Amino acid sequence: MEDKIELLRGKIGDVDCDNKVVVRGRCPYCNDRATFRQIKYGFERSKITGQTVPLQCEGCSSIVAFSLTQTKFYPAPMLKGLEGLPEEIDKYYQEGIRCISADAPNGAVTAFRKVIHAIGIHYGIAKVNDNKQTLYKIIQELCDHEHIVKKLKDALIGVKDIGNDGAHINENEPDIEQALKIKHLIDTVLNSTILCDSNLEFVKGKHSKKD
Numbered sequence: 001m002e003d004k005i006e007l008l009r010g011k012i013g014d015v016d017c018d019n020k021v022v023v024r025g026r027c028p029y030c031n032d033r034a035t036f037r038q039i040k041y042g043f044e045r046s047k048i049t050g051q052t053v054p055l056q057c058e059g060c061s062s063i064v065a066f067s068l069t070q071t072k073f074y075p076a077p078m079l080k081g082l083e084g085l086p087e088e089i090d091k092y093y094q095e096g097i098r099c100i101s102a103d104a105p106n107g108a109v110t111a112f113r114k115v116i117h118a119i120g121i122h123y124g125i126a127k128v129n130d131n132k133q134t135l136y137k138i139i140q141e142l143c144d145h146e147h148i149v150k151k152l153k154d155a156l157i158g159v160k161d162i163g164n165d166g167a168h169i170n171e172n173e174p175d176i177e178q179a180l181k182i183k184h185l186i187d188t189v190l191n192s193t194i195l196c197d198s199n200l201e202f203v204k205g206k207h208s209k210k211d
């Protein structure tokens with residue numbers, strides 16, 4: 001996984017590692033994959049984070065706490081999501097992303113389920129407070145109107161079902177792995193619909209200027 005933390009030296013926290021680059025991972029502040037320099041030797045001990053060493057991001061110079069016990073940054077890096085979505089879709093999408101970063105899979109899948117509804121509203125297929133129209137119908141109509149291909153329709157139905165499981169107490173409650181899979185599916189759908197539309201408009205705009 002691209003957000004994996006790599007330890008570049010042994011004995012991190014030791015005096016030998018002082019002022020050396022010791023870790024590579026996603027920075028919680030600049031959100032880039034960066035290297036981190038140990039800025040002080042010795043550990044801090046915390047009940048929550050265990051043995052912790054202060055590191056500095058070589059990209060943005062922010063100081064992060066690195067838990068050696070858990071191989072984890074504090075604060076935790078935000079998951080990177082898609083950019084350029086319209087506001088009415090982005091608010092649910094970003095909520096899903098924040099839930100994954102906060103290790104809240106039930107919240108994440110519920111928010112991603114709302115993303116599907118918001119895509120339906122965007123294309124004039126669904127309305128706000130649309131109780132009559134089930135999510136299944138919205139997905140079916142997205143396919144009928146050729147916004148999505150059948151494969152994506154099937155994928156979205158998977159998202160809808162897991163989203164249901166996230167909203168009620170049951171045996172199939174989603175874990176963070178499933179929430180991440182759903183995020184990838186939602187990304188695929190958004191890339192091939194909403195973001196594809198704006199790319200198309202951009203290309204058409206360029207073309208008409210040439211004529």
Ligand SMILES: [Zn+2]
Binds near residue numbers: 027031032059061062
């Ligand atoms: Zn940084």
